[in-house]
Amino acid sequence: MTETYLGASPAAIRHHYDVGNEFWQIWLDPTMSYSCAMWEGPDDDLERAQRRKLDYHVEQARAAGAKRVLDIGCGWGAQLLHLVGAHGVQHAVGLTLSDAQAQYLRAIAPGNVEVCVRGWNGYQPTEPFDAIISVGAFEHFARYGLSPEEHIEAYRRFFSACRSWLKPGGRLSLQTIAYGDIPRDRPLRDRFIVDHVFPESELPRLADIARATEMELEIEKVRNDRGDYVKTLRAWFDRLRARRADAVAVSSEELVERYERYLRMFAYSMELGAFTLLRLTMRRIDLPGRW
């Protein structure tokens, strides 16, 4: 057994996210949420759907009005800003491996938002948290080529760390892409999507997540919202197409082409159920005087 894998390297994360903030601003919504939104009704739009998603995680993690909340993989800070701005959270801490994201966020965030350029592994908060939210980071926590046992062990280390950072009874609201209708014994022939977005990484499966939480966190709720991701990816694709020339001007023809291909392929994979979008609520169980 090799050493437990502790997540994709900073270089791999930067490969994807440090394209330049201008590029993302062109086709993401104004909150800069680069993860699946939550859609409602036929007249919904991307920004409203993203804000609904931010609210959902606050509600699931019971983070409203909390003293301290942690966001693992905070991106450009949509969730952090929403926590302190709309839900009265006193102090919000975000972890990201991307320098460009941290710089962007530090320039716009109020004083009670703290950004750390680091991964979850080895993080030692000064005080425990009331709630943890992690959206679109879990996908990076296991590497391509690990055995199923090593996969689960890497996830278990993460859940164990979350447990130790939470106050008794505290919750983790987790959102991640996962493999769905893809056989375990037949590897993907076309790894374009996985390699494009998640270099060095391998996606989880629901059963592996469940296994890894055993004796660490209780799973309270699971949602499969892949339909939401089809709409989100289509919305991003349409926005990128609509402002294609601007996107090429701040990046390159090759990059825009790669993103167009990836957004569309990803939408198809979600539509067919090969990939799914999981939203899980987990809770730390504490029995006073347990023996």
Place this chain on the structure above:
Amino acid sequence: MKSYSEIEAMLAEQVAHWTGKSVDEIDRTRRFDHLGLDSADAVRLIGELEDFVGRPLSASLPYTFPTIEQLARSLANGDAD
């Protein structure tokens, strides 16, 4: 709106390109998987088709209409929307 023959020709060209055959060799009535396409090719095909017909399409089309003839027919008739 693209015609049946335009879509049929485009599909045959794509399949020929991926399978390394000539366009004339491609049987328009054979199932895509029997022509040598796999699920990754099927989603790629839909991406190309969306650009070709100029409207969003469902990724399940190559399964609902599993031959070049059936798929081209349904797209030309607008059944697939």
